[in-house]
Every structure is written in structure tokens, then in C-alpha cells.
Amino acid sequence: MPAPRHWLVKSEPDFFSFADLMAAPGRRTMWDGVRNHQAKLFLRDGMSLGDGVLFYHSNAEPPGVAGLARVASETYADPTQFDPASPYFDPKAKPEAPTWFLRDIEAVEALATFVPLATLKSSTKLSGMLLLQKGSRLSVTPVTAPEWREVLRLGGLKAR
DNA sequence: GCCAACGTTGGC
């Protein structure tokens, strides 16, 4: 698979919003807690340092894309899998052979206008977007270059 | 709060 240059990650804004990322030290955070193997593979093997990331608010009113981020680290083991106090603790994970991996994500900028899910759905250019496919629940998905450009256009940003 | 669509678990 040729490496996609763009991704979409979901976050519940009540838990961690794009504004929270902008306000974080260095405007960055560990994208921890991913506990789905397909999403893990995208994080560990699919992403490259500097790839563009659409930051999507799920379980929100309304749901939609709030901002742009970038992949800000190489992959490394998600430390929460080894922390019994963490909700993401995985008793089967072994430090010598970690199960779960992550990347750091760094905020770039908010979209000029939030792009609600309904707007994404109304764009024929986004009809193939993985996020919009029936039954799609992955929290990390690849985004094609045309999809990326279209979301930026809808969000009122020039292509970058 | 409802529920469709998935993923995971565990008995067998």
C-alpha cells in the first residue's frame, strides 16, 4: 500500500477536543488509547512523520471536522497499555512485545469554519471517504488527497 | 435514550 499522506482521527470533544489540543503544551499530545488492531496498524505502519491529520469530533453536537493536525512523532509503544491505573490498561500486553502503538499528534490550525458531518455527506467529492461508509467505526482512517483538499475547501482554508 | 452495525469474548 502506498503511504497515504493524510488521515482522519476521531475524538469525543467532551473528552478531548481540538481546542484542547491547541491548548496542550506544545499543542501536541500522545494519541493514546487506540485499541483496535486496524487503527493501530494505520498509526504504527501507515503514518509518516508530518502527515496531515483531520481532527474529527465524534459523539458531538454536531459531529464534524474541527481542525488540522499533523503526525508529530515516529511510532512508539502506547504506555497506557502497561498502566494498571489506566482505562486503557491491557493485561495481556508485554513490555518486551507491546501490543498497542501510537503517534504524537500536533495541532496545526482550526478550520476557518467547522465542517459538520451533514456537510461532509452532502459533498459528492467525499462519497468514497472511509469515515462516511456505512458501518465505519474506525477511529483512525486514511484520507485521499482529493478528499483532504475538499474538506479544507469546505472548512474555508486554502489548500496546503 | 434508541438502536444499527461492528468487534470481542467465550462456551462448545
Place this chain on the structure above:
DNA sequence: GCCAACGTTGGC
């Protein structure tokens, strides 16, 4: 390996 039961996601 099958599959029913259960848990989770996430839009509405």
C-alpha cells in the same frame, strides 16, 4: 472453528 451473547461506537 463456529456462533450466540455481549459490549462499544456513534449518529440521530
